[in-house]
Amino acid sequence: MTLSMERTQVLIVGAGPAGSVAAAMLRQQGREVLILEREQFPRFSIGESLLPQSMEYIEAAGLLRDVVEAGFQYKNGASFVRGERQTEFDFRERFFRDATAPGWGTTYQVQRADFDHVLAKGAQRMGAQLRFGHEVLSVEPGETPRVTARAPDGTEYVIEADFILDASGFARLLPRLLQLEAPSNFPARGAIFTHVEDNIPLDSGFDRNKILITTHPEHVDVWYWTIPFSNGRCSLGVVAEKTFLDRYQGSDRERLQAIVGEDPNLTRLLANAKWDVMPVRQIMGYSSNVKSLWGPGYALLGNAGEFLDPVFSSGVTIAFKSAQLASECLARHYAGESVDWEREFAIPLRGGVQTFRRFVESWYAGGFQKIIFHETQQPDVRRMICSILAGYAWDAKNPYVADTGRRLAVLEEICSA
Known part of the structure; x- marks a missing residue:
């Protein structure tokens, strides 16, 4: 059977943050953009606490008003707790010595179903064509790459493009189809999480403008996130190695409640929480890597390329950065310049x-x-x-970016004395 054939300049797989921001940036260049998204939006996703660096990319993509007017929870920092010890980082600290320092010092905490939908609708508003419920079945990379896709009614068709951007997130479409996956050097960790109606008292001392990261009272490598939203709910999860999580029996909800119950601070804070807001979910072995972030006619954005860990909420920022770099490379390509994707994108x-x-x-x-x-x-x-906790991990003027390993090791030694 002969399949119908279409053509576009840039085909983006996935309408999550990386895909939508890349589409908006490319539309600003005048490119023809088609996004294929397997799911129907809004849909649940994890990764709900943004970093201020993300705001720069949202603004550059022309989507700032869309996000600001959506009414998400304001965020200005992070609070860390272990036992009786607590410390806070206000992201605006990066301006304390230099009031003219570039970049944002605040951001939002978002329910990703709504946030991703806001970005996707913004990309559509800017002229990107977006098809929900369309699944990519196969990919032929090359100078003129092609994909075979399937529409919601089961009809299959072929799209030819100048370039493909894989923004499929944890689905990792191209890495799977093109055998690009590589093992991560992180242990096999997992996360169990949900949303609760937190009912945290106003006099509790809890700052809803900050993400709360709590270390397990006995295990330094086990931690909890508490991310408050603007609607009185919060995202609650625990991250640990799989061997730790496997110690707990029962349903996912029972397991999460048991682990949260081991921390006195969280137990007290969430004493009045209602747990029937959303099913408890889990992700295991989420850290991932690839052999290459690009190839003939394609590049990998965000989690499709590499995912580290949720502890510093870096995932969406990395996704946006990849979208920015890829759109800049494509701008040079369409200007007739030769693009070195390794040097100008991957590195x-x-x-x-x-x-x-x-x-x-x-x-x-x-x-x-x-x-x-x-x-x-x-x-x-x-x-x-x-500044790094705020997402400015590409600021080479920061010594802890330019020489991360050595400087962090020295600081660790000093603080361990």
């Missing part, structure tokens, strides 16, 4: 990812926790670390 993207990676490794080993809970904190060092 810059992985530079910031490596900065986040070193901080994630230090967190689970306990070193970074010693740093943030240390009683004596030098203001300039704190400000530079705060």
Whole structure:
């Protein structure tokens, strides 16, 4: 049977944050953009606490008003708790010494079903064609790549494009179809999570403008997230190695409640929470990597390429950065310039990812926790670390970006003395 054939300039697989922002940026260049999204929006997704760096990409894509007017929960920082110790980072600290420092110091905490839909509708408003419920079945990379897709009614068709951007997230379409997947060097961790109606008292001291990250009272490599939303609910989850999570029996809800119950602070904070808002979900072995972030006629965006860990909420920021870099490369391509995708896309993207990676490794080993809970904190060092926590992991002027491994190791040693 001969399948119908279509053509577009840029085909994007996935309408999540990376796909929608890439589409909006490309539409600003005048490109013809088609997005194929397997799901129907709105749909649930995890990764709900944004970083201020994300706002720059949203603004550059022309989607800032869409996001601001959606009414999401304002966020200005992160609070860390372990036992009786607590420390807070206000992302606006990065401006304390230099009021003219570029970038944002605040952002939002979002329910991703709504947030992703806002971005997708914004990309449509800017002229991107978006098809929900359309699944990509196969991909032929090359100078003129092709995909075979299936519409909701079961009809299959072929799309030929100048270039394909895989923004399929955890589905990791091209890595699976093209055998690009590579093992992550992180242990097999998992997350169990849900949304609850938190009913946290106003006099509890809980700051709804910050994500709360709580370390397990006995296990330095087990932690909880509490992300408040603007509607009185919060996202609640625990992250640990699979061997730890497997100790707990019962339903996913019973397991999550049992682990949360081991922390006195969270137990007290969520004493009045209602747990019947949403089913409890889990993701296991989420860390991923690929052999290459690009190939003939395609590039991988966001989680389709690499996912580290949720501890510093870096996922959406990395997705947006990949969208920005890819759109810039395509702008040069359509201007008739030769594009080196390794040098101009993969290497810059992985530079910031490596900065986040070193901080994630230090967190689970306990070193970074010693740093943030240390009683004596030098203001300039704190400000530079705060900048990275705010998502500015590509700012080479920051010594903790330019020389992450050595500087973080020295600081760990000092704070361990």
